[in-house]
Amino acid sequence: MSIDPAAELPFFYGSISRSEAEQHLKLAGMADGLFLLRQCLRSLGGYVLSIVSNLEFHHYSIEKQLNGTYCITGGKPHCGPAELCEFYSKDSDGLVCTLKKPCLRSPDTPIQPGVFDSLRENMLREYVKQTWNLEGEAMEQAIISQAPQLEKLIATTAHEKMPWYHGKVGRNEGERRLYSGAQPDGKFLVRDREESGTFALSMMYGKTVYHYQILQDKSGKYSMPEGTKFDTIWQLVEYLKMKPDGLMTVLGEACLNGRAVEKTPSLPATVSTGHILTFLSQQIFHCLRFILLSLFQRRTGANGYTPPPRAVPAASTPVAAVPAEREVLPMDCSGFNPYHNPNDVRRFNIQRSQLLMDEVELGSGNFGSVKKGVLKTDSGQIDVAIKVLKSENEKLVKEEMMREAEIMHQLSNPFIVRMLGLCNAENLMLVMEMASAGPLNKFLNSNKDTVTAENIVNLMHQVSMGMKYLEEKNFVHRDLAARNVLLVNQQFAKISDFGLSKALGEDDNYYKARTAGKWPLKWYAPECIIFHKFSSKSDVWSFGITMWEAFSYGGKPYKKMKGPEVIRFIESGSRMDCPAACPERMYELMKECWTYKHEERPDFKKVEESMRFYHYSLSNKVKPEGAAADAEPDK
Numbered sequence: 001m002s003i004d005p006a007a008e009l010p011f012f013y014g015s016i017s018r019s020e021a022e023q024h025l026k027l028a029g030m031a032d033g034l035f036l037l038r039q040c041l042r043s044l045g046g047y048v049l050s051i052v053s054n055l056e057f058h059h060y061s062i063e064k065q066l067n068g069t070y071c072i073t074g075g076k077p078h079c080g081p082a083e084l085c086e087f088y089s090k091d092s093d094g095l096v097c098t099l100k101k102p103c104l105r106s107p108d109t110p111i112q113p114g115v116f117d118s119l120r121e122n123m124l125r126e127y128v129k130q131t132w133n134l135e136g137e138a139m140e141q142a143i144i145s146q147a148p149q150l151e152k153l154i155a156t157t158a159h160e161k162m163p164w165y166h167g168k169v170g171r172n173e174g175e176r177r178l179y180s181g182a183q184p185d186g187k188f189l190v191r192d193r194e195e196s197g198t199f200a201l202s203m204m205y206g207k208t209v210y211h212y213q214i215l216q217d218k219s220g221k222y223s224m225p226e227g228t229k230f231d232t233i234w235q236l237v238e239y240l241k242m243k244p245d246g247l248m249t250v251l252g253e254a255c256l257n258g259r260a261v262e263k264t265p266s267l268p269a270t271v272s273t274g275h276i277l278t279f280l281s282q283q284i285f286h287c288l289r290f291i292l293l294s295l296f297q298r299r300t301g302a303n304g305y306t307p308p309p310r311a312v313p314a315a316s317t318p319v320a321a322v323p324a325e326r327e328v329l330p331m332d333c334s335g336f337n338p339y340h341n342p343n344d345v346r347r348f349n350i351q352r353s354q355l356l357m358d359e360v361e362l363g364s365g366n367f368g369s370v371k372k373g374v375l376k377t378d379s380g381q382i383d384v385a386i387k388v389l390k391s392e393n394e395k396l397v398k399e400e401m402m403r404e405a406e407i408m409h410q411l412s413n414p415f416i417v418r419m420l421g422l423c424n425a426e427n428l429m430l431v432m433e434m435a436s437a438g439p440l441n442k443f444l445n446s447n448k449d450t451v452t453a454e455n456i457v458n459l460m461h462q463v464s465m466g467m468k469y470l471e472e473k474n475f476v477h478r479d480l481a482a483r484n485v486l487l488v489n490q491q492f493a494k495i496s497d498f499g500l501s502k503a504l505g506e507d508d509n510y511y512k513a514r515t516a517g518k519w520p521l522k523w524y525a526p527e528c529i530i531f532h533k534f535s536s537k538s539d540v541w542s543f544g545i546t547m548w549e550a551f552s553y554g555g556k557p558y559k560k561m562k563g564p565e566v567i568r569f570i571e572s573g574s575r576m577d578c579p580a581a582c583p584e585r586m587y588e589l590m591k592e593c594w595t596y597k598h599e600e601r602p603d604f605k606k607v608e609e610s611m612r613f614y615h616y617s618l619s620n621k622v623k624p625e626g627a628a629a630d631a632e633p634d635k
């Protein structure tokens with residue numbers, strides 16, 4: 001699911017310990033400069049480079065920085081682990097020696113997945129399924145879109161339902177729990193320290209309970225006093241099971257919290273290592289299920305395991321309370337679950353009595369206005385946007401709106417505004433799901449300070465997924481622009497305005513317009529303007545312009561140029577410059593979208609893939625740390 005950027009490297013071993021790494025290097029002959037790469041156990045997304053020099057081992061941790069680059073502490077940043085290793089194969093730049101010979105994995109040594117790696121996919125699936133009540137293709141798309149954010153969220157809160165985590169429990173109560181039952185050395189629990197908002201570790205040693213404060217530095221990393229720093233509490237606990245790091249002894253048996261005691265089946269009397277591993281992974285999975293469900297419950301306010309209602313009262317606030325330290329995710333939007341099963345509320349003919357219309361106008365167009373409203377369904381009420389045709393508008397505009405409705409009716413994708421139905425009453429009304437944060441260009445323009453480039457990458461990746469879906473269904477949009485990308489919230493985009501869209505015939509790969517209309521020329525590919533030919537490839541060109549608008553925070557493409565000037569500009573081979581805040585990789589992709597010949601232009605399958613790889617490469621980043629240790633601890 002989540003692609004490890006090192007997965008392709010033949011000298012990457014995954015989650016192995018320091019001693020295992022040394023064992024591999026020994027077996028490979030201990031030549032000077034022999035090296036391998038492994039997963040870092042303490043920082044999410046980081047690695048460790050293990051090198052031999054003068055028959056000694058050296059281990060360097062590689063951290064993933066806030067901007068998505070990788071570097072050895074104090075060293076130069078590199079865009080990926082492969083690039084980093086290539087660099088150090090030419091220049092030692094502070095390492096004990098250059099990397100001379102990769103210690104290759106043998107065919108019978110697979111990449112070792114970390115505890116979290118092997119559970120991540122199931123956790124994500126369970127989360128998306130439960131939270132958004134999705135199945136099938138819509139679920140796959142939601143997972144693809146949200147995996148990086150969810151992985152971070154799940155990883156950093158994963159301790160909450162571990163069997164050793166006791167929540168807000170005072171020192172005395174912690175002691176009482178540890179003293180009850182057997183009292184082996186190393187028996188431990190982790191608890192929230194009352195009032196201070198920090199964590200404490202309480203541990204049994206020599207029949208006495210010792211309490212340690214778990215420190216958290218400014219960048220959010222956890223450690224024991226003077227000890228190694230970790231991104232998450234559970235990584236710290238895993239590490240302390242192997243190394244005391246200043247404690248009286250290593251952590252041993254978990255003092256089980258109430259939930260775990262209830263749920264934990266006892267181990268069989270005779271068990272093999274395999275049994276234990278299976279048992280442990282079942283337990284971990286069990287805990288992670290708890291985490292997912294509790295995250296879900298926290299978000300929905302549900303008490304049990306019942307799935308969330310598919311439609312919720314329209315009166316609820318659009319964005320639920322979100323901890324300040326993380327970005328808003330689609331599921332924080334409590335007013336309307338945008339990943340709902342559309343078939344629940346989708347009814348082509350909506351009765352007027354089911355609709356409540358607000359005076360609030362969301363926007364307007366040729367046809368009339370778009371108003372805020374509420375649709376009453378069997379399972380509750382949902383916020384909707386209602387496109388109202390002006391009554392004085394003539395037949396032609398009505399036909400236009402009907403055509404738009406017909407197109408929208410055939411589309412069902414999380415990244416495309418859904419039409420819920422038509423209501424023919426005092427006016428013809430097209431009822432759509434609500435994207436309350438409005439058009440992308442306006443949103444970015446008024447939120448320059450709070451929207452990061454990574455946030456924009458996420459949104460544009462979602463747009464590329466919606467467009468890939470249209471391409472697969474053989475629809476051309478013909479009006480893709482930032483003004484037609486609507487936001488449900490800061491992290492969730494949907495393509496809208498299908499007024500110019502066309503469904504292509506099965507054997508056609510373009511639509512030929514007989515006459516030119518009121519066209520958005522600055523968004524159009526050369527073949528649209530010159531030959532009136534529209535295809536998914538011409539939508540790709542528009543996607544490039546939309547990207548430019550997004551990374552310019554709602555800037556106007558081609559400044560003050562008029563249509564004919566733009567055509568001359570393009571024909572001369574010129575293209576718009578890279579917006580100031582735009583990552584180089586994204587500008588490269590924009591320029592690919594602006595390939596003059598449509599045959600040579602990438603399709604959305606390719607564009608989505610490029611967006612996804614880049615989006616994922618930015619994920620799992622670690623927070624920058626003031627003083628990172630330069631050597632990784634023993635396992």
Ligand code: AMP
Pocket residue numbers: 362363364365366370385417432433434435436438439483484486496497498
């Ligand atoms: P359109 O003619 O479809 O581009 O709609 C005109 C304006 O109405 C848009 O720019 C939005 O501001 C608003 N609007 C349209 N559809 C929606 C929707 N589903 N949710 C929220 N606002 C919308």
